[in-house]
Amino acid sequence: MAVALDRIRVGSAPDSWGVWFPDDPQQVPWQRFLDEVAEAGYSWIELGPYGYLPTDPARLADEVKKRDLKVSAGTIFCGLHRGPSEWESTWEQVGRVASLTRAMDAEHLVVIPSFWRDDKTAEILEPRELTTEQWGHLAKGMERLGRQVRDTYGLDIVVHPHADTHIDTEEHVERFLDSTDSSLVNLCLDTGHYAYCGGDSVKLIETYGERIGYLHLKQVDPDILADVVAEGLPFGPAVQRGVMCEPPAGVPELGPVLTAAQKLDVDLFAIVEQDMYPCEPDKPLPIAVRTRKFLRSCGA
Structure with missing residues (x-):
C-alpha cells in the first residue's frame, strides 16, 4: 500500500481539458470544465489563461x-530576459492576474518565460541561447517581480521551466536557480516539460529541494518525444501528436517524484496538466477520472 503523501495537495487545471486560450471555439465552455474537474475528484484548480474563467471575483x-x-494559482507569461523595457507590460499583466488570484485566496503566481520559437509555426523569434547580459536581465527581473508581487499582492512567484523557452534543460534550470535569490524566486517544477527537455525531476527535487515551490504533474511519451526531437518540432505540434500522455503510460514515473516531494516536508501543490490542445470535448473527463485514481494509488 502506498505511503500517504499528506504534504501534497492534488489538483487539476484547464490545460487538462484542452484549454490554452481565453476564448477558442475548440475548447470546452468554462462551466463544463468546472463541473467535470469536480466530478473527477479534484479539490484544487488553477485559473488557466486569464479570461477563460470569469474574471469578476465575486462571480468566480x-x-x-x-x-x-x-x-x-494564476499564471502569467513574460520575457524579462529582454531587460527593463519589458517591465511595464509584464506588470500590467500581473495586475490583472494577481488581483484575481489573490481574491480567490490563492498564494501562488506561476510565471512562464516567453517562447524563443513560435508555438505553432516554428518560426524562430529569438536565439535559443541567452547571452550573459540576458541571463543577468532574467535573474534581476524575476527577483524584482518576486519582490513586488509579494509586497503588492501577497503571492509567491514560482517560475515554470517550459519547452521552447530559455528555462528548459537541466543546465538552464540550474543556472537560473543558482543566479536567483531563494527568498524571492522559486520553481514550479513541471515533470513533463522537464522530461521533454531531458531533465530528471527526482534529481532536481533532491538537489534543489528548497527551491521547489510548486509542482505540475505531467508525463511524456518517450517514443513520440524521440520523433519530435528528430524532426525539430515546436511544442504545439508535438502536443497534437500526443507527446504529453496519460499517466502512468509515460515518463517520468510520478510515484517516485511525489515521494521525493513528500520528503521535503513542506506543503506542495501538485497540479495535473495533460496538454491536449485541441481535443474532442468528451475526451478529458475519463482521463481525469483515471488519473485521479492513479494518483490515489500513489498515496496522493
Missing part, C-alpha cells in the same frame, strides 16, 4: 465554491 468565487473547489 461563487462558481468555484458551489462545486467545492479552491484555486491554487
Whole structure:
C-alpha cells in the first residue's frame, strides 16, 4: 500500500481539458470544465489563461465554491530576459492576474518565460541561447517581480521551466536557480516539460529541494518525444501528436517524484496538466477520472 503523501495537495487545471486560450471555439465552455474537474475528484484548480474563467471575483468565487473547489494559482507569461523595457507590460499583466488570484485566496503566481520559437509555426523569434547580459536581465527581473508581487499582492512567484523557452534543460534550470535569490524566486517544477527537455525531476527535487515551490504533474511519451526531437518540432505540434500522455503510460514515473516531494516536508501543490490542445470535448473527463485514481494509488 502506498505511503500517504499528506504534504501534497492534488489538483487539476484547464490545460487538462484542452484549454490554452481565453476564448477558442475548440475548447470546452468554462462551466463544463468546472463541473467535470469536480466530478473527477479534484479539490484544487488553477485559473488557466486569464479570461477563460470569469474574471469578476465575486462571480468566480461563487462558481468555484458551489462545486467545492479552491484555486491554487494564476499564471502569467513574460520575457524579462529582454531587460527593463519589458517591465511595464509584464506588470500590467500581473495586475490583472494577481488581483484575481489573490481574491480567490490563492498564494501562488506561476510565471512562464516567453517562447524563443513560435508555438505553432516554428518560426524562430529569438536565439535559443541567452547571452550573459540576458541571463543577468532574467535573474534581476524575476527577483524584482518576486519582490513586488509579494509586497503588492501577497503571492509567491514560482517560475515554470517550459519547452521552447530559455528555462528548459537541466543546465538552464540550474543556472537560473543558482543566479536567483531563494527568498524571492522559486520553481514550479513541471515533470513533463522537464522530461521533454531531458531533465530528471527526482534529481532536481533532491538537489534543489528548497527551491521547489510548486509542482505540475505531467508525463511524456518517450517514443513520440524521440520523433519530435528528430524532426525539430515546436511544442504545439508535438502536443497534437500526443507527446504529453496519460499517466502512468509515460515518463517520468510520478510515484517516485511525489515521494521525493513528500520528503521535503513542506506543503506542495501538485497540479495535473495533460496538454491536449485541441481535443474532442468528451475526451478529458475519463482521463481525469483515471488519473485521479492513479494518483490515489500513489498515496496522493
